[in-house]
Amino acid sequence: MSRTRHKLSASKAKNAEVGTLYDGGGLQLEKTSRSSGKWIYRYSRLSRRRDMGLGPYPSISLADARVARDHWESVKNNGCDPIDVREEELAQQKIEQNAYDPIFEDAVLSCLKHNAAKLKKGGVAGKWRSPLDTHVIPKLGKRRVSSLKTHDIKRVLEPIWKNHKPTADKVVQRTKMVLNYCLDQDAKVDPLIVNKAVGRLPIVNHKTENIESTPWQDVPALYRRLNKFTSSNLALRLVILTVQRADSVCGARFDEIEGDVWTVPAERMKSNESQAEDFRVPLSAEAMLVVEECRKRRKNGFLFPGHRSKPIHGNSLLKALNELEEPGRPHGFRSSFKDWQRETHPGLESISETCLAHKVGNKTERSYQRSDLLEPRRSLKAKWAEFILGS
Numbered sequence: 001m002s003r004t005r006h007k008l009s010a011s012k013a014k015n016a017e018v019g020t021l022y023d024g025g026g027l028q029l030e031k032t033s034r035s036s037g038k039w040i041y042r043y044s045r046l047s048r049r050r051d052m053g054l055g056p057y058p059s060i061s062l063a064d065a066r067v068a069r070d071h072w073e074s075v076k077n078n079g080c081d082p083i084d085v086r087e088e089e090l091a092q093q094k095i096e097q098n099a100y101d102p103i104f105e106d107a108v109l110s111c112l113k114h115n116a117a118k119l120k121k122g123g124v125a126g127k128w129r130s131p132l133d134t135h136v137i138p139k140l141g142k143r144r145v146s147s148l149k150t151h152d153i154k155r156v157l158e159p160i161w162k163n164h165k166p167t168a169d170k171v172v173q174r175t176k177m178v179l180n181y182c183l184d185q186d187a188k189v190d191p192l193i194v195n196k197a198v199g200r201l202p203i204v205n206h207k208t209e210n211i212e213s214t215p216w217q218d219v220p221a222l223y224r225r226l227n228k229f230t231s232s233n234l235a236l237r238l239v240i241l242t243v244q245r246a247d248s249v250c251g252a253r254f255d256e257i258e259g260d261v262w263t264v265p266a267e268r269m270k271s272n273e274s275q276a277e278d279f280r281v282p283l284s285a286e287a288m289l290v291v292e293e294c295r296k297r298r299k300n301g302f303l304f305p306g307h308r309s310k311p312i313h314g315n316s317l318l319k320a321l322n323e324l325e326e327p328g329r330p331h332g333f334r335s336s337f338k339d340w341q342r343e344t345h346p347g348l349e350s351i352s353e354t355c356l357a358h359k360v361g362n363k364t365e366r367s368y369q370r371s372d373l374l375e376p377r378r379s380l381k382a383k384w385a386e387f388i389l390g391s
Contacts, residue, residue: 026042043072
């Protein structure tokens with residue numbers, strides 16, 4: 001015969017004095033004062049009596065206490081100890097509460113630090129964060145990564161999806177990178193929400209626009225127009241003659257030049273930190289004249305000094321070209337050189353690619369290629385300088 005249940009009523013529990021009240025089925029109320037107390041579920045497990053707290057009275061009502069008692073009684077009837085089960089559940093809750101779940105803004109910083117070795121100059125020079133700082137963090141920066149949903153990512157992408165597709169693609173790539181990093185840290189995130197968001201946006205046929213370059217036939221005339229020996233004009237001349245990137249040239253130092261060889265340090269080469277290497281650049285006779293002109297104007301260790309003991313910025317080169325109403329961009333001179341080589345010196349693809357500091361061949365082929373082709377590059381660069389000077 002089952003024990004009588006529901007002996008208590010709400011009014012009886014409220015009006016009772018200090019003591020223990022029994023509702024039946026193991027549920028009891030221990031009143032510590034006329035207005036407060038605690039609920040207990042008393043049961044036996046392996047011939048051992050155990051008291052399980054169900055919460056304070058009156059915060060937990062009689063009805064709620066009965067529901068809790070019924071739940072834990074069911075657990076006991078299934079062969080488990082209610083107290084042990086609850087302790088396991090609380091431990092799991094604590095683990096989940098302490099789980100990695102940063103706000104998106106902090107996750108970006110952690111992801112950047114973690115992947116710095118794979119990114120150009122640690123992700124700083126290439127402004128890896130810029131698309132996220134501009135488009136994602138203002139909207140989602142304070143959200144926990146576990147709370148992010150597909151519609152959140154879609155909301156970020158919609159304003160830039162059609163008219164700024166390259167930027168949107170960067171946002172997509174970097175957001176996935178951040179969420180995948182969080183997933184690796186056991187955060188409860190789903191990186192696939194980014195792909196789902198993209199799938200809900202219209203297909204955009206975006207045509208990639210190449211950096212505008214000066215036709216190689218027009219380079220000599222432009223070179224002659226750079227006749228004001230300012231830092232910007234001299235830097236542009238060296239960019240044209242060496243076909244190195246603007247960042248590499250703008251930061252050039254006198255102590256990097258030995259004889260007629262300029263060694264660009266790894267940190268100014270376009271590569272991730274783990275793969276970057278110093279790069280030797282042969283200087284033609286005309287390039288050496290540019291260096292000597294810079295020596296005459298020397299203010300510090302930089303060939304092209306700017307403000308506050310720093311080198312000039314790449315924007316200075318853009319400004320100089322704009323003043324000459326030249327549509328070609330500094331980076332475009334590399335394309336000019338490449339077109340000149342193809343049309344006037346065919347068959348020197350590997351040499352011209354190495355001049356541009358591009359990797360030639362696959363990984364296996366490069367493992368057997370130990371020479372940086374300095375002398376063949378010197379010869380090709382000399383011919384390029386002769387063409388520019390009209391010799």
